[in-house]
Amino acid sequence: MAITKNNPLKIVLGTCRVSYVHIKEPAAFEDSDPRYSVTFLIPKDSPDVERIRAAIRSAYEANKEGLFKGKPLSSPKLWNPLRDGDEVLEEFPERKEYEGCYFVKAASKTQPKAFDTDKQEILDLDEVYSGCYCRGVIVCYPFNNKLAGFGFYINSVMKMRDGERLGGFEATADDYDDEVEDFLG
Template identity: 35%
Template sequence: MYQNNPTKCLTGEVRLSFVHLDQPYSNNGGEPKYSATLLVPKKDVATVEDLKNSLNTAYENGVKNLWKGSRPQMRYPVIYDGDGTRPSGEPFGPECKGHWVITASSKQKPQCVHISNVHADLLPTDVYSGMYARVTVNFFPYDASGNRGVGCGLGNVCKTRDGEPLGGRANAESDFAGLEQAAPQQPQNYAAPQQGVNPLTGLPW
């Protein structure tokens, strides 16, 4: 529960993966949405319990209101075990080990701020897969085309610190390691060109 809303949570520090917070993204041809996958450390017991309680509350709301007393089986779990496998049967990536994995999405663009200043939005370049943040999410029941379950709505994102980027993108420091050289020294008899004159042609530039 967060802000007296039993289906809303403010997570502890999580790591973000598959970040689409600046532009909406269509997954498998579906409706484009803003989204991010949250990697919740299993050792963060408080956040894990809060997420589970809020999810269960949303499910009970669905039973009472949306599903008219029916208790549908959850076709897809909302929270996955990062030490287990994806719905496809493939294992999760190594960054998911020791974490619970949950994907949150929204039709509305979330605000992304830094913990040092929650009044100003971050630049898109400061938001990426691999960074750490605290995130608000809200669980809700749904009934769409015969599919019933609980979804996870994405609220806003508060970046806490940088992290190793995910997705295989290298930074310049790692790409050019060992290539850095000191600036070449000018020969002793070198004469600096006059200002405004091309030293090769003698013509002004």
């Protein structure tokens, strides 16, 4: 649960709930290239919040004059990937899991590894789903193309425990218990 000493941009997150998990297959948003991604929901009082801010500051300091042309870190023209979940609730009140949290999306063109708590690779990636609790290794990077700011790569996740699934439904054969005989026709 720290920034690695040799790379201030690399963070090993503590346990937090995950949402919008796309580690089995990459997903595309609007007209973007498909990417593997995970959104981490981080309680506002977690030390990970300051670790993420420190990684963003490090990326900024290394690129302040070149890539960002002197814009201050607080500029609204620089994208900050650490978002306030309580603001999401204003637009999407059904997303109760965001309450009291910040969130950060980490993505990559390459598939991240998934591990269990015994540090064994998880081969059935359906075991890592939106709503479970994971740790993650993420790396901050700066960018300046159509927009300027910061993003995070996802290197790996470690599933810590199950949780209630988010944003979907569970299929069960029990849905078909009533009047099965009527449909055998």
